[in-house]
Amino acid sequence: MVRLEAMVANGTRKQSINNKEDDMKFDFKKLALGVALGFTLLGGAAAVAQDAKHEIVTVVKLSGIAWFNRMEAGVAEYAEETGNNATQVGPASADAALQVQMIEDLIARNVNAITVVPNSPEALEPVLAKALEAGIKVVGHEASSLENVTYDVEAFDNAAYGVHLMEALAQDMGGEGEYAVFVGHLTAKTHNEWVDAAIAYQKEKYPKMTLVGGKIESNEQQQTAYQKTKELLRTYPNLKGIQGSAGEDVVGAALAVEEAGLTGKVTIVGTSLVSVAGPYLETGEIKMISFWDPAKAGIAMNKVAAMAIEGKEVTDGMDLGVEGYNSVKLDGKVIYGQAWVDVTKDNMDEYDF
């Protein structure tokens, strides 16, 4: 599911809402069985004298898609570097109930740490609480709202990311002119945080730029973004910049700009993936896209998990030794990096997702 939702940090996902209910109905018999099994295995595992190697398992939203394949590569790289037994598992469909089952199994196996990218943070709380009780360290990702975790690793602070995108837009627009912003949905928390921070930053730093049209909703549909961009261009013929939030925004905007014959006259930046926005990066309608690298996030999560197992604390300003996580910000249990990756025409070949 490399919809850009997958990139949205706080797990405000449509699917999450649907899955929540299923999990509430989770079978308690199975749960009890899992616990019982866990204790039996515990005895067995203790007998086999384990060496200092940690067993860390990463549970992702969905296995087999490019985004999480990339994360798996990061986990493998970490395992090779440290010698820890780090692996990745994920359900065949992006279903919170399946993730709960997988974590149950991991508790039964008594692994040292679980790192998890939840489909629905709320749905996982009970099972993660159980993992913590069993002495297993839990590290979350894309889930800053999670309560039952040792730490949660976020690629970046939403406001800082929004400012970063605006800076790129303003640089290319020469710091003046009309610009418009897209959000996937007016209710999407993450998108709004990005955009609000960006607008506030523009007002402060680039007073010669003006926002037109308010926040425009694309419904995460490329064709909607396309149609609305056309309307924008007609209503505001001097429009010079567009900032997108959902992965489809920049693509729809780019198509409209290309068709209107305005390539090079309108700067487009925003969140997207190379696999989605690639063609327009190449032809130049899109100036820059940003996202974060799941491989790096995977390594960072595993490093934090290993530190937790060894009883070390993460502190504000710490260097995790992973690119983008060199000076992390600690807010409660949440660790923020500055791990956004900017992709332009020049480095788009490095990313295959």
Next chain:
Amino acid sequence: MSSVSRILATPQGVVFLTALLFALVLSLLNPAFFTPATLIDLLRNSLVTGIFALGVMMVLASGGIDVSCTAIGAFAMYATMKIILGIDFDMPIIGYFLLSAAIGAGLGLLNGILIGGLGLPTLIVTLGTLSLYRGALLTFLGTTYITAVPRKVITFARSVLVRMENAVGQMVSLPYSFLVLLFVAIGVAVLMNFTMFGRKIYAIGGSEEAAARIGIRIRRVKVLIYVIAGAIAGLAGMTHLTLSRMANPFDLVGMELNVIAAVVLGGARITGGHGTVVGTLLGVFVITMINTTLLMAGVPSYWQKFVIGCLIVVGTGLPILIDRFARHRERISRPIGA
């Protein structure tokens, strides 16, 4: 009846007047509105909804409803792209459309068998297959965007029928896929008005019982309706693909209510027996106008839904009220004992 109330007596009339009024207000707010360029833009934006709507109109005329059309379109478009990229077989762009239509027809056949063959309620069946087709698409065919579409699709998308500059010097164009809408519109119009099959559809929609008594084989007609509607949905899906220049399996589903709203605004009745091609296209045009041009007038996104809701209630309710009022007047003006 006066000429005004005669216009208001048909849903098409109400819709047409609203469209005019709407355009007038918009042009007051933004003088750039009343230009050929705007018209071309609107036509371009109503292509996909328009093609879907024509298929749904046929179904509505027969007394059914089809909410699965968008899922069929998405499935057909994505499957077509997968097949073409998979077999790497060179065929002209029309082959893409035919393949997509064939897949759509196949999915429509399942609808038809369930509805016509087994006699299940249309809303239940199509609600079910909407979810079924979409689920099958995302589970078995994939969830990734295909942006590396064949060169032919891009070339097709770039070739335009009309191209002009609008008032502010931007290019506006009507792509070749407009011909698909034209082809479907003419096809459906001929089918509905000049063939026995079309007459049978209206007859079934008017009264299934009566249609059966005059010897219409209802099951067979119904199955065929859904097969044709499926094929049309397939064409809409492929058109969407060429317009967006990528195959996104998450697209299309979600616009089915918009499509049905357009058809109903265009004069087709949920109860069946009514519906015209011209009315449907008008309905589509108005819905597209509301959806895309309210932005120009500076109206927030939520208002669009509100306006469309009002239009449906007024557009479909007013003609019925006027009709009833006219009959009532006729009755009281009749001499006693006549």
